[in-house]
Amino acid sequence: MDGARARARVVHQVELGPRVPGTPGHAAMMAWLEGELMRLGAGIERQAFTDSTLGRALPLTNFIARYGPARGRRIALCAHYDTRPWCDQDPDSAHRALPLPGANDGGSGVAVLLEVAELLHRRAPPVGVDLVFLDGEDQGRASQPQEFSLGAKGYAARLAIPGSDARPAAAFVFDMIGDKDLEIYPEIQSSQRAANLCAIVLDAARATGARGFHGTPRYAVTDDHVPLLEAGLPAVDIIDFDYPAWHTARDLPDQTSAESLAEVARVAAWIVYRSPLARS
Numbered sequence: 001m002d003g004a005r006a007r008a009r010v011v012h013q014v015e016l017g018p019r020v021p022g023t024p025g026h027a028a029m030m031a032w033l034e035g036e037l038m039r040l041g042a043g044i045e046r047q048a049f050t051d052s053t054l055g056r057a058l059p060l061t062n063f064i065a066r067y068g069p070a071r072g073r074r075i076a077l078c079a080h081y082d083t084r085p086w087c088d089q090d091p092d093s094a095h096r097a098l099p100l101p102g103a104n105d106g107g108s109g110v111a112v113l114l115e116v117a118e119l120l121h122r123r124a125p126p127v128g129v130d131l132v133f134l135d136g137e138d139q140g141r142a143s144q145p146q147e148f149s150l151g152a153k154g155y156a157a158r159l160a161i162p163g164s165d166a167r168p169a170a171a172f173v174f175d176m177i178g179d180k181d182l183e184i185y186p187e188i189q190s191s192q193r194a195a196n197l198c199a200i201v202l203d204a205a206r207a208t209g210a211r212g213f214h215g216t217p218r219y220a221v222t223d224d225h226v227p228l229l230e231a232g233l234p235a236v237d238i239i240d241f242d243y244p245a246w247h248t249a250r251d252l253p254d255q256t257s258a259e260s261l262a263e264v265a266r267v268a269a270w271i272v273y274r275s276p277l278a279r280s
């Protein structure tokens, strides 16, 4: 896994500008992401729809990049690529109306999934792998949890029926995993509702020597795994919620590290090549 390449992709996303749905930065992000996935040989599905949860029409697009056999079990790795319209947690009130740079919150998950795509492109996985780039995770008001994960809700609504070869058997959500001080604790809802997947993540961390993963649940986070769980798709949120720059103007590339991105990418790769789920 090439951590420097992953970090360069974080920098590039921040340079595209805020990736707020309907803005030029978001359009540039979609074009760049689709180009990377095409170059990396993925079968690409574009899931475009309009969401009205926020009281206005929000155009959202999820991208699903497919690798591996079309039949049999599939594993989904998910990350949101949109970024927050405001730095509403910034200690400086002058920053709170500004859009988030989104290096870690948005950029890091995408960079890790693309690093896995580099590997999937070189070596076909033993089971089907869907890299799911979700839109509209972070557009809601902080006090309104139902306004989050709009892309994941659209994805969940379009899942194939249980038992179908098109429907993943499990989903691993990667969010805010590029922090230079990487500390990942099992997310509480994931550990209650998808304990077997949490165990696979910890096995992956042990097997790959990842030192930033811990065994004791710490935070309950409203994230893209929740709509997936609600739709009956076992899902786990892999997130480092100990991130001082969270939803502040300091969520910049200098908060991320190539080593953290590579560590998480190795964990993700172990899941799709080596875990019990990878044995079809």
Ligand SMILES: [Zn+2]
Residues within 6 Å of the ligand: 084, 105, 138, 247
């Ligand atoms: Zn966020």
